[in-house]
Amino acid sequence: MCGILGYCAQEWDPSLAKFFGLQGFNLQHRGQENFGCTYSNGKKFNHFKDKGLVSQVFTRERRSEFDAIQPLIAIGQTRYATAGGTDAISAQPHWLTLLNGFYSNATNGDLPLLQKEIEDLEASGTILLSGNDGEVILKKILQSAHNDNGGDLVAGLKHLMETTPGAYSGCLMTLNELYLYRDPHGFRPLYYGRWRNAFVFASETCAFHERDAEIEREVYPGEVIVFDTNGIKKHHQVVTPKHSPQKCIFEPIYFARPDSQVYDTPKEVGSFRYQLGQQLAREKPVENAIVVPVPDSGRFSAVGYSTELGLPLRELFVRNPYIPRTFQIAGQANREDLVRLKFTVMRSLLERYRKVVIIDDSLVRSTTMRILITMIRDAAELCGVGKREIEIHIRLASPPIKGCCYYGIDTPESKELAAANQSIEDISKTIDATSLAYISLEGLDSVAAEFDDPANFCHACFTRAYPTPYQTRTR
Ligand code: SF4
Numbered sequence: 001m002c003g004i005l006g007y008c009a010q011e012w013d014p015s016l017a018k019f020f021g022l023q024g025f026n027l028q029h030r031g032q033e034n035f036g037c038t039y040s041n042g043k044k045f046n047h048f049k050d051k052g053l054v055s056q057v058f059t060r061e062r063r064s065e066f067d068a069i070q071p072l073i074a075i076g077q078t079r080y081a082t083a084g085g086t087d088a089i090s091a092q093p094h095w096l097t098l099l100n101g102f103y104s105n106a107t108n109g110d111l112p113l114l115q116k117e118i119e120d121l122e123a124s125g126t127i128l129l130s131g132n133d134g135e136v137i138l139k140k141i142l143q144s145a146h147n148d149n150g151g152d153l154v155a156g157l158k159h160l161m162e163t164t165p166g167a168y169s170g171c172l173m174t175l176n177e178l179y180l181y182r183d184p185h186g187f188r189p190l191y192y193g194r195w196r197n198a199f200v201f202a203s204e205t206c207a208f209h210e211r212d213a214e215i216e217r218e219v220y221p222g223e224v225i226v227f228d229t230n231g232i233k234k235h236h237q238v239v240t241p242k243h244s245p246q247k248c249i250f251e252p253i254y255f256a257r258p259d260s261q262v263y264d265t266p267k268e269v270g271s272f273r274y275q276l277g278q279q280l281a282r283e284k285p286v287e288n289a290i291v292v293p294v295p296d297s298g299r300f301s302a303v304g305y306s307t308e309l310g311l312p313l314r315e316l317f318v319r320n321p322y323i324p325r326t327f328q329i330a331g332q333a334n335r336e337d338l339v340r341l342k343f344t345v346m347r348s349l350l351e352r353y354r355k356v357v358i359i360d361d362s363l364v365r366s367t368t369m370r371i372l373i374t375m376i377r378d379a380a381e382l383c384g385v386g387k388r389e390i391e392i393h394i395r396l397a398s399p400p401i402k403g404c405c406y407y408g409i410d411t412p413e414s415k416e417l418a419a420a421n422q423s424i425e426d427i428s429k430t431i432d433a434t435s436l437a438y439i440s441l442e443g444l445d446s447v448a449a450e451f452d453d454p455a456n457f458c459h460a461c462f463t464r465a466y467p468t469p470y471q472t473r474t475r
Contacts, residue, residue: 001255001408002092002108003027003078004171004190005207008178008227009198012041012070017063019195020074023207024054029257030108030203031080034091037062038104039071042176042229045102046071049091054078072229073178075171077106077134082410090130093171094138100151102175105138108203109167109188112406112470117164137168157181157224158238165468167248167407169219171201178227185467186221186245187407187458189256189263199227204260218264221245246458246467249448250409253398254361258300265451270300275447276397276439277304277359284437285309286393289355294372295319295343301397302359316356317343317372339371345379355391362398363427363438364411366418369394370431377432391434399441400424403464404472411461413472 005023009016024035035057036049046069050057066074077092095104111117111133118128118136126139137160145156153172157179167187172179180201182190192201195213202208205215219225222239248255251269252262258270280301291313293302306313323342356376363369373394377387400419405411414420418427428436441462445454460466 001030001080001082001410002106003030003203003207004075004106004108004169005077005202006073006075006171006173006178007195007198007200008073008229009196010072010229010231011197012072013196013198014067015196016071016074016198017066019200019210019213020076021054021058021063022210023200023202024058024076024078026207026210026257027078027203028054030255031078033081033086034079034088035076036079036091036093036106037066037074037076038093038095038106038173039066039069039074040102040173040175041069041071044069045104045175047093047095047104049093050088051086051091073173073176075104075106075173075178077108080410082110082408090132092132092134094130094132094135096138096142098142098146100146103138103142103172105134105141105170105172107134107137107168107170108190109133109169109183109408110406111136111164111166111168112466112468113165115471133166133168134170137164137170138172140164141172153177153179154224154226154236154238161222161239169203176229179224180219180227181224182219182221184222184239184241185243185458187248189247189251190219191261192216192219192225197231199233204256206257206260209259215261243467244453245456247452247456248407248409249444249457249459250398250405250461252451254297255409262451267451272447272451273300273361273397274304275450276444277301277306278308279443279447280359280395280397280439281305281308283440283443284395286355286357286395286435289357289391289393290314290316290349290353292316292356292358294358294360294368297362298358298360298397301361305357305359305395311357314349314353316346316349316358316376318346319343335367336371339368340375343372343375345375347379347383350376350380350385350390351383354385354389355393357393357395359395359397361396362401363394363396363418364401365416366427366431369433373432392432394428394431394433394436396436396438399438399444399462401461403461403466405461406466406468406470407458407460409461
């Protein structure tokens with residue numbers, strides 16, 4: 001998963017650089033492995049990309065270089081790697097200078113037939129520097145535009161969408177034009193709006209809040225929008241989807257920031273999660289317990305759960321904010337160590353309360369939950385309550401995850417997914433819970449219906465009904 005961001009302005013304004021940096025900070029949750037940027041003032045371009053957070057990569061020196069050319073167009077990407085390595089060459093944006101111009105591209109999402117796309121491109125003589133989706137997409141667009149369509153990039157994007165299944169919300173730039181595009185299924189969000197004299201865009205609306213940018217709307221599935229530095233905007237519905245959109249339901253469940261909108265509704269992700277908690281409480285209540293969120297992923301749903309049942313909400317876990325998201329870390333031993341580093345337990349609560357309901361958004365491998373439960377039982381013993389005296393009920397605000405994602409969320413292969421390989425009862429025993437229960441798929445859809453038609457959401461990781469062809473990818 002990644003975040004893309006940027007702007008296209010009519011004239012340089014020094015505060016654009018700050019606005020761009022703030023967009024990056026506000027999309028940092030979508031990827032922490034790399035940050036990169038390409039920018040142009042209409043005559044000259046420059047670019048950088050590297051390992052690290054926005055604050056580590058967009059250094060004072062790079063900011064000075066950025067300011068020096070007074071860019072009218074800039075695109076950027078915060079990345080976590082699902083395809084290709086984490087080295088700078090696999091980071092985005094990718095760029096290419098041809099005889100007829102300069103091009104740069106960044107995307108959010110994955111190509112489920114990436115290996116086939118790479119082989120096809122290489123067979124046609126295209127040289128690829130990385131195994132990254134964004135580079136494959138850039139080269140497919142340019143190949144079609146220049147070989148078959150007289151350099152027309154909109155035609156190149158149309159060809160991409162007609163021939164390449166997958167999840168890709170992207171931004172493509174030349175020296176003086178910006179193209180925003182979204183695959184015909186619309187898996188990943190992409191918004192645009194206005195700030196001062198600039199068109200601005202981002203994967204999530206939280207990137208616009210800081211400076212009160214005006215959100216116009218999301219880019220529609222199958223649409224290309226072209227902006228230029230004269231302030232002209234042209235819409236092209238290059239592909240009319242024959243199917244309903246397949247927006248990723250995991251964006252509002254887990255990935256997007258709570259203060260972002262979910263796709264084309266004015267409601268925020270936090271309220272979606274709150275309502276999931278309420279629905280979960282109606283379906284799978286626990287009585288006379290304290291409600292405990294797993295920070296930070298379970299927080300909004302825990303508030304909804306406790307409110308619905310009139311139960312007290314308590315913080316049992318303290319989370320160290322400097323430890324990265326654990327499911328992105330390779331290796332079981334590393335992951336377990338990190339969970340223990342990341343959380344500590346408030347023992348004093350266990351002296352007062354003997355029955356807890358832990359709320360989280362999802363259960364992937366079950367590693368984190370198993371260790372949290374062990375930590376609670378160990379803490380109970382240390383404070384003299386006794387390991388087995390605490391009832392620990394687990395409630396999850398998404399249905400069991402049974403399939404890998406091929407569209408940009410870095411879930412592990414099926415063999416590592418708890419619910420793909422074990423019954424709910426067996427998972428409950430494995431993690432040493434008193435009880436374990438998930439929200440139903442129908443319950444999830446009843447909440448989703450308040451935001452959009454549930455048929456417009458992808459549910460493939462719950463149902464394994466994948467909306468496009470895919471190749472199994474070894475991660
Ligand atoms: Fe989202 Fe799951 Fe579909 Fe992937 S498979 S796009 S995580 S809903």
